[in-house]
Amino acid sequence: MIYLTGGAGFIGSAFLWKLNREGIDDVIVVDELDSSEKWRNLLGKRFSDYIQKDDFLDMVLEHKIPKPSHLIHMGACSSTTLTDADHYIRNNYEYSQILTEWALSNKAHFIYASSAATYGDGSEGYSDRHEDLLKLKPLNMYGFSKHMFDMWMLKNGVIDRATGIKFFNVYGPNEYHKGDMRSVVCKKHSQVAEEGRITLFKSYRKDYPDGGQKRDFIYIKDAVEVMWWLFNNPRAKGIYNLGTGRAGTWNDLAGAMFAAAGKEPVIEYIEMPGYLKPKYQYFTEADMTKLREAGCGHGFMSLEEAVKDYWGYLATGEIL
Numbered sequence: 001m002i003y004l005t006g007g008a009g010f011i012g013s014a015f016l017w018k019l020n021r022e023g024i025d026d027v028i029v030v031d032e033l034d035s036s037e038k039w040r041n042l043l044g045k046r047f048s049d050y051i052q053k054d055d056f057l058d059m060v061l062e063h064k065i066p067k068p069s070h071l072i073h074m075g076a077c078s079s080t081t082l083t084d085a086d087h088y089i090r091n092n093y094e095y096s097q098i099l100t101e102w103a104l105s106n107k108a109h110f111i112y113a114s115s116a117a118t119y120g121d122g123s124e125g126y127s128d129r130h131e132d133l134l135k136l137k138p139l140n141m142y143g144f145s146k147h148m149f150d151m152w153m154l155k156n157g158v159i160d161r162a163t164g165i166k167f168f169n170v171y172g173p174n175e176y177h178k179g180d181m182r183s184v185v186c187k188k189h190s191q192v193a194e195e196g197r198i199t200l201f202k203s204y205r206k207d208y209p210d211g212g213q214k215r216d217f218i219y220i221k222d223a224v225e226v227m228w229w230l231f232n233n234p235r236a237k238g239i240y241n242l243g244t245g246r247a248g249t250w251n252d253l254a255g256a257m258f259a260a261a262g263k264e265p266v267i268e269y270i271e272m273p274g275y276l277k278p279k280y281q282y283f284t285e286a287d288m289t290k291l292r293e294a295g296c297g298h299g300f301m302s303l304e305e306a307v308k309d310y311w312g313y314l315a316t317g318e319i320l
């Protein structure tokens with residue numbers, strides 16, 4: 001039995017789409033359907049059952065649920081601005097510990113979501129080697145909660161019995177419900193399509209011009225292809241970065257959006273909110289060496305190709 005936590009969320013539902021395309025529907029989706037439109041991500045998907053996340057935890061603790069063959073743990077609080085630290089601990093740290101112990105005790109293939117937010121300002125680089133974990137200093141509580149769990153896996157000697165994925169800036173269909181956590185492509189689509197302009201944050205560092213801040217943007221279709229490879233290669237254990245390995249600027253992203261819209265770029269730079277300035281990452285770029293060494297040869301779409309593909313979904317409101 002395959003369990004997929006966060007299965008109605010952005011990455012989880014996209015991976016369910018991928019599993020369905022590969023003919024797999026023996027999946028139990030675990031999530032919490034709140035007041036957002038997240039439920040729409042399950043439309044047209046094939047799965048055997050749905051369980052609320054708190055009920056699932058109770059069933060695991062009480063041994064009232066079939067044993068897993070795979071546990072793909074994508075469920076988490078992914079907001080980078082929430083101020084309730086205890087909420088992150090309960091959802092991203094303690095919940096994950098219980099599921100880890102359950103999965104490994106049943107010899108299941110355990111895959112879980114970490115994040116590039118664990119790298120903080122990037123001053124310690126972007127290596128996913130386990131020996132570099134101790135150096136990392138995340139900038140927000142979300143990143144810290146993910147880092148805490150990575151460290152727990154390492155300290156308890158189970159990191160080599162599971163597969164952790166440090167997702168970089170993932171964007172694409174099925175993220176519509178994420179509010180402020182949506183990608184810039186999603187949030188600014190109507191601004192570009194209808195107004196012919198886009199607003200981006202100014203830079204507050206001399207070594208980065210306005211719009212020149214860099215991110216490793218990875219399209220959701222590429223992300224789930226790598227996840228599928230990891231799903232089929234259980235010997236690839238440990239933590240792996242998942243980006244493209246090529247950082248692009250926000251100006252590059254805006255240019256790809258205007259190209260997809262068939263318009264000339266018009267970019268306005270606006271003030272960054274004060275609360276965000278000390279937590280802002282100016283550069284992220286995944287070191288993909290370890291994943292390549294493990295044997296994953298997936299080739300990533302270019303920023304222009306991916307944004308053009310996504311533009312079609314944004315224009316119609318379709319999901320994967």
